[in-house]
Amino acid sequence: MFPFNLNVDFQQLVGVIITVVAILAATLTALWISMIIWAYRDMRSRSRDTFAQVMVALLVGVLSVPGLLVYLILRPQETLAEQYERALEEEALLQEIENKQVCAGCGHPTKEDWRLCPYCHTKLKKNCPGCSKLLDLPWTICPYCETPQTEQSQPGRRSAAAAYASSYRTNEIEDI
Numbered sequence: 001m002f003p004f005n006l007n008v009d010f011q012q013l014v015g016v017i018i019t020v021v022a023i024l025a026a027t028l029t030a031l032w033i034s035m036i037i038w039a040y041r042d043m044r045s046r047s048r049d050t051f052a053q054v055m056v057a058l059l060v061g062v063l064s065v066p067g068l069l070v071y072l073i074l075r076p077q078e079t080l081a082e083q084y085e086r087a088l089e090e091e092a093l094l095q096e097i098e099n100k101q102v103c104a105g106c107g108h109p110t111k112e113d114w115r116l117c118p119y120c121h122t123k124l125k126k127n128c129p130g131c132s133k134l135l136d137l138p139w140t141i142c143p144y145c146e147t148p149q150t151e152q153s154q155p156g157r158r159s160a161a162a163a164y165a166s167s168y169r170t171n172e173i174e175d176i
């Protein structure tokens with residue numbers, strides 16, 4: 001009886017060991033494949049370089065956990081989405097700086113709806129004779145009402161401030 005029982009127990013033990021090893025192997029393989037996929041996807045979100053993406057997958061595939069560690073240490077800091085966001089922010093900042101208006105005459109900051117610089121009396125904007133909206137001086141046509149901005153159309157409608165500015169400047173020259 002005893003040897004027979006032992007034989008059966010041994011076979012059962014071998015069966016259990018094989019099952020455990022198989023489960024372990026399957027788990028490790030699944031983990032290994034997941035690591036490769038994760039590393040590949042992560043690199044793809046950080047670089048458009050296909051060669052780099054494949055190299056990362058190979059690195060993790062060959063070296064497994066140490067390969068993943070090496071990748072985590074060396075991977076690009078920013079994802080492409082983060083890079084794009086940063087570029088947008090920088091552009092918005094640049095736009096803001098560009099949009100900050102300054103007087104061409106004295107460099108003082110001016111407001112968008114100012115027709116004249118209060119510091120040096122330089123003319124900043126003109127009124128459209130058609131719709132009297134404020135226009136930039138170099139504009140040759142009104143973007144609101146399509147009235148052409150000819151030199152002749154300006155003097156008659158010149159603002160009191162602009163007239164004052166020119167007279168002020170004339171006086172200044174006369175004083176000298």
Ligand SMILES: [Zn+2]
Nearest residue numbers: 103106117120
């Ligand atoms: Zn000025």
Ligand SMILES: [Zn+2]
Nearest residue numbers: 128131142145
């Ligand atoms: Zn107009």
